[in-house]
Amino acid sequence: MRSFLFISALLILTCISCNKGDDFKGEGQIRGRLVFSDSYSGDGKSLPLAGRSVKLAMEGSDTLNYKYSIVTDKEGYFTFTNLEDKKYDIFFRDTVGGTSFLAFDNRMPGEAPFLLEAHNDDTDQNGFFLVVRDNQNNPVGNSDICVFNNALLAQPDSCTGSIFQLHSDAFGRVVKYNLIPGIYYVGSRVNIRNTVYKQLQSIEVKADGITTSDLILNPVPSDAKTGFDLLVQDKYGKPLYNCAVCVFNSRVLFEADSCAGSITQMTTNTDGEASLYNISANTYYLRVKGIYGNITLKGEGELLVQPDKVSTKIIVAE
Secondary structure, three states: OHHHHHHHHHHHHHHHHOOOOOOOOOOEEEEEEEEEOOOOOOOOOOEEOOOOEEEEEEOOOOHHHOOEEEEOOOOOEEEEEEEOOOOEEEEEEEEEOOEEEEEEEEEOOOOOOEEEEEEEOHHHOEEEEEEEEEOOOOEOOOOEEEEEOOOOOOOOOOOOOOOEEEEOOOOOEEEEEOOOOEEEEEEEEEEEOOEEEEEEEEEEEOOOEEEEEEEEEEEOOOOOOOEEEEEEEOOOOOEOOOOEEEEEOOHHHHOOOOOOOOOEEEEOOOOOEEEEEOOOOEEEEEEEEEEEOOEEEEEEEEEEEOOOOEEEEEEEOO
16 A cells, blocks of 8 residues: 555656656757737737746647746746757747737747737637728728628618627727627718718628728718608699608507607698608608598608618608
């Protein structure tokens, strides 16, 4: 029994004394500093990474079978010692603030201290990176961006129906990681010096990698309107004047068969016309009612209002 315990203890001590650096018998060293720079949301500066593991492997070997690992100090510095006079692969791979970074270099002992600079590891995450620009290619900072996964709901004027919203930084940049692969629709609308700029476009996000794109905002003509023109007439095609019009943006409220819950109410003019502008792009439901002596005429309909366009609709009241 004692012999068994002694042998077990000896095996444990032997395993403890083993490490990936035991076969390094040289006198050389490689000294470096681990830094990282975020290409998508950083300020262009390289920042040191403290307390991170940097690994060393024989040149050309599988980096999973590294020989030596060391943790950087508080300034990001690291030193590999007892190295032989040949080239080694030095690398780092980890996440910083939830974003994956990767660094790789190939060096020999005795060379000057170097920067091991980690950059975004696009092979280990997916998503998209956008730069919002105006039609003169200038970045548009601090802009709101609506992201949709449904083409029918997508619009640059409103985030209604969007799956999430983003906000570009001062340089117009915005990044979103770890998305379900598929087609997304991104839209933005901003006001620059009293001129409205907007755009809506699609982006394909794949299972791996970051899709990069520019979102170019184009100016909207100053006389562009979003709304509709309505004509109410009877079954003989004659316009109906002084006809009440109730406008809804909710089908549920519209089906209640009253004007309760309508967003606004209008009255047709002598030509049977009524107009509504400066509204959001959406589907609207209309109910009309005209009382002429002891005769009451009613009608209803729906129409799709698109951004910066005036839709037209004819409703026949009977």
